[in-house]
Amino acid sequence: MNNMLVDLRIESVGLVKPSIEYELDKSVFEKTGIEKVNIFDDEYTTSKAAICSAKDALKRIDMAASDLDQLIFQSEGMSDYLYMDSSKTIMLEIGGRECGNIYTYDFFRGNNGIIGTIYLINNQLTGNPEINYSMLCSSLLWTYHSKNRQLGDTYLGDGAGAVILSCRSGGSRVLGLSTLSFSQYNKITAFKIGGTVNDINVAGVKAGDFIYDILDYDHLASMREQIVTGSLKVISQALSESNLKMKDIDVIGILGFKKNYNAKILNEILEGQTVIDLLSKNGYLGSVGFFAVINEFLYNEKFSKGDILLLIMIGMDYRIEAMVVRK
Amino acid sequence: MNNMLVDLRIESVGLVKPSIEYELDKSVFEKTGIEKVNIFDDEYTTSKAAICSAKDALKRIDMAASDLDQLIFQSEGMSDYLYMDSSKTIMLEIGGRECGNIYTYDFFRGNNGIIGTIYLINNQLTGNPEINYSMLCSSLLWTYHSKNRQLGDTYLGDGAGAVILSCRSGGSRVLGLSTLSFSQYNKITAFKIGGTVNDINVAGVKAGDFIYDILDYDHLASMREQIVTGSLKVISQALSESNLKMKDIDVIGILGFKKNYNAKILNEILEGQTVIDLLSKNGYLGSVGFFAVINEFLYNEKFSKGDILLLIMIGMDYRIEAMVVRK
Numbered sequence: 221m222n223n224m225l226v227d228l229r230i231e232s233v234g235l236v237k238p239s240i241e242y243e244l245d246k247s248v249f250e251k252t253g254i255e256k257v258n259i260f261d262d263e264y265t266t267s268k269a270a271i272c273s274a275k276d277a278l279k280r281i282d283m284a285a286s287d288l289d290q291l292i293f294q295s296e297g298m299s300d301y302l303y304m305d306s307s308k309t310i311m312l313e314i315g316g317r318e319c320g321n322i323y324t325y326d327f328f329r330g331n332n333g334i335i336g337t338i339y340l341i342n343n344q345l346t347g348n349p350e351i352n353y354s355m356l357c358s359s360l361l362w363t364y365h366s367k368n369r370q371l372g373d374t375y376l377g378d379g380a381g382a383v384i385l386s387c388r389s390g391g392s393r394v395l396g397l398s399t400l401s402f403s404q405y406n407k408i409t410a411f412k413i414g415g416t417v418n419d420i421n422v423a424g425v426k427a428g429d430f431i432y433d434i435l436d437y438d439h440l441a442s443m444r445e446q447i448v449t450g451s452l453k454v455i456s457q458a459l460s461e462s463n464l465k466m467k468d469i470d471v472i473g474i475l476g477f478k479k480n481y482n483a484k485i486l487n488e489i490l491e492g493q494t495v496i497d498l499l500s501k502n503g504y505l506g507s508v509g510f511f512a513v514i515n516e517f518l519y520n521e522k523f524s525k526g527d528i529l530l531l532i533m534i535g536m537d538y539r540i541e542a543m544v545v546r547k
Numbered sequence: 548m549n550n551m552l553v554d555l556r557i558e559s560v561g562l563v564k565p566s567i568e569y570e571l572d573k574s575v576f577e578k579t580g581i582e583k584v585n586i587f588d589d590e591y592t593t594s595k596a597a598i599c600s601a602k603d604a605l606k607r608i609d610m611a612a613s614d615l616d617q618l619i620f621q622s623e624g625m626s627d628y629l630y631m632d633s634s635k636t637i638m639l640e641i642g643g644r645e646c647g648n649i650y651t652y653d654f655f656r657g658n659n660g661i662i663g664t665i666y667l668i669n670n671q672l673t674g675n676p677e678i679n680y681s682m683l684c685s686s687l688l689w690t691y692h693s694k695n696r697q698l699g700d701t702y703l704g705d706g707a708g709a710v711i712l713s714c715r716s717g718g719s720r721v722l723g724l725s726t727l728s729f730s731q732y733n734k735i736t737a738f739k740i741g742g743t744v745n746d747i748n749v750a751g752v753k754a755g756d757f758i759y760d761i762l763d764y765d766h767l768a769s770m771r772e773q774i775v776t777g778s779l780k781v782i783s784q785a786l787s788e789s790n791l792k793m794k795d796i797d798v799i800g801i802l803g804f805k806k807n808y809n810a811k812i813l814n815e816i817l818e819g820q821t822v823i824d825l826l827s828k829n830g831y832l833g834s835v836g837f838f839a840v841i842n843e844f845l846y847n848e849k850f851s852k853g854d855i856l857l858l859i860m861i862g863m864d865y866r867i868e869a870m871v872v873r874k
Contacts, residue, residue: 265743296630301745301762302738303623303655308730308865318730323667325660328630328653340650344667347674364746403635403645411629414741414757416592418628419691425752430741435628538635 225461228342229391230545231353231384234277235515236269238378248375249500253479257369257377257503260361265300269380270359271313273511277355277382278314285316288384290344290354294327294337296409296506296537297360297432310357323351334358334507335533335541336399338385345387357382358507365431369503371409371536372434374477377503381511392518395528395544396461400454402446402538405439409536434536443538444481450540451485451532458530458542466491466530469544471523473497473513473531477504481534493530494523506535514545523547552788555669556718557872558680558711561604562842563596565705575702576827580806584696584704584830587688592627596707597686598640600838604682604709605641612643615711617671617681621654621664623736623833623864624687624759637684650678661685661834662860662868663726665712672714684709685834692758696830698736698863699761701804704830708838719845722855723788723871727781729773732766732865761863770865771808777867778812778859785857785869793818793857796871798850800824800840800858804831808861820857821850833862841872850874 238260249255260269270293278285293307300306307324311317323344327337334356341354359380362369369376384391411432413424420430434440459466466489473496476482482497496513498505505512510533517529525547533541565587576582587596597620605612620634627633634651638644650671654664661683668681686707689696696703711718738759740751747757761767786793793816800823803809809824823840825832832839837860844856852874860868 298742299737301734301742302629303759304737304742304762305655305733308728308733312730312733318728323663324728325664325667326655328632328655333652336650337652340652340671343671343674343678345674347670347672351670361743364743365741401635401645401651403639406632406635406639407628410626410631414692415625415628415631416688416691420747420752420757422749422752425747425749430747432630435631 225342225394225397226346227387228345228394229386229389230394230514231386231389231391232277232281233511233515233518234273234275234280234382235511236273236276236380244375252374253500254375254503255500257375258379259363260378264361266295266298266359266361267300267306267309269361270306270310270357273359273380273382274310274314274355274357277384283384285314288316288353288355289351290323291316292325292327292337292341292356294334294356294358294507295360297362298365333539334510335397335543339397341385342387345385352386352388354385355382356385358511360506360508367431367433371432371504372440374504374536377505379505379508379512381508381515383511383514393546395464395546396458397543398454398457398461399539399541400450402443405443405538407436408434408439408443408538410435447481447534448484451534452488454540454542455489455530455532458544462544464528464544468528469493469530470527471496471517471529473517473529475505475509475513475532476534477536485532504536509533518547552669552721552724553673554714555672555721556713556716557721557841558713558716558718559604559608560838560842560845561600561602561607561709562838563600563603563707571702579701580827581702581830582827584702585706586690587705591688593622593625593686593688594627594633594636596688597633597637597684600686600707600709601637601641601682601684604711610711612641615643615680615682616678617650618643619652619654619664619668619683621661621683621685621834622687624689625692660866661837662724662870666724668712669714672712679713679715681712682709683712685838687833687835694758694760698759698831699767701831701863704832706832706835706839708835708842710838710841720873721870722791722873723785725781725784725788726866726868727777729770729865732770734763735761735766735770735865736863737762774808774861775811778861779815781867781869782816782857782859785871789871791855791871795855796820796857797854798823798844798856800844800856802832802836802840802859803861804863812859831863836860845874
């Protein structure tokens, strides 16, 4: 991926962290490194959480929703209703433009595709002068449609986040992006029933098959063998895109699903940097992890203006992605 | 929407029309104008049909799959598995690039969003010089997850289609695009159960609620009141984007869900043009209708090089879209 980021900026981030803390068994912690996950109460739906995060991002920079020219909602989980148009619902509820020159899209597969989508948004911002401010939003609630929040041997935390991107602004500059796909292992996760391969039926629902789960364990196993080498490759590429060396990085954000992979990767790259690793206190956050790390980096005063973050995302998916941002 | 289409071209179209013909009752025909729909046999899954259409589009211009730089899969229906990554599966199976600089995305909500997505692809092609050829693909199978193919008072046909777009080529030029959203009626269709509002349960599955259906009849009724005026507005805008008058148009393609709306719109605009209206022989085709009309216009010899098509899409959705193309 050559560097097409002419001047991509993060204007603002919004984040909703659910208030309920769900402690996991000690045995789970020993295996996965996850102590607890935060979960939404029953009042929340996917779009309600997304709307809160979108409002939060707008409020932070005192921006009117009507100034947004694009809104992309991306998620690996469920919307309020299956196949409803969440992006339009969010745009409507935050008071954005309803009609006219407004572009809203719903994407599948948040997981690690979130940085790939930022690439797409960068192209939208540079290719279409009508689009000045683009919001990317994601929202995950795992109370329904997960095996008690377990996905393989990781545990899923709830949350919602939003980011406002622009390329003609004074926000934090994105210096480089890099993504790596192992397409040959592209069936790691999905719902076993409810598609055109296996129709949904009462037996399947009773058996609890209508959950987001591992679909192909061979794909998962093959992907895992390449997590460490793949991550190092993606990191090296993101640094090269940014014209930086590892020693120029101040903060490393790592979003993984299991502690031992995170540890191995950090062991290979750390040169004294501060680490943001949300796994033990938040579980595996999927696409929402992206917003959580950027939120921490931009708004925690312990990180200074000018600091540079390298973010690595390794998920229960076949993609590994990295991004470099200067605060 | 100002005209950002610097030089958008349709390079090729692929289409898969299922072989089984499913005749509808005479009473249905009288009410809807739909005689029959074509349906896929049980061998097909969403991705199998999509892969066939993608290969068809490539074959028509003798293009290697490895020359595609982007693939977007967009659908209002179900994938092989819920929340699987169909775009990557299609790219893999047609022999496209697996890794590296390849951009694949899965979008929800095909319906009338397909022309809005062409706008997004146009921005990708103009904003990122790495993307020379972008494929947009859609595939619909309604055997599962529909009420015997009924959606409100229309009937759904199966099918799959793909289009290859470029802005540095010799293909058929897209002269103008226009889209109109009635965001306030954005809950017309979805699945009633299976999201974060209503969990899926045995009773709901037994009751047949896990189907793509009308979610909010008030939204549908309000949208319907505006179909004719909205369509005329979108048509007028698409003509204006193209710097054309209605008399310059040779062919009108209309994709609607009920004969009386189609008739009213045609009655307002027709000035002797040839009409492509697939409703009676194909039913409501959703996003696949787009590929079916373009396929007919570009490859039926009764239309000549230089002919200009105005395509109007009015669906069971809250969007109306139009496009103008010169063969």
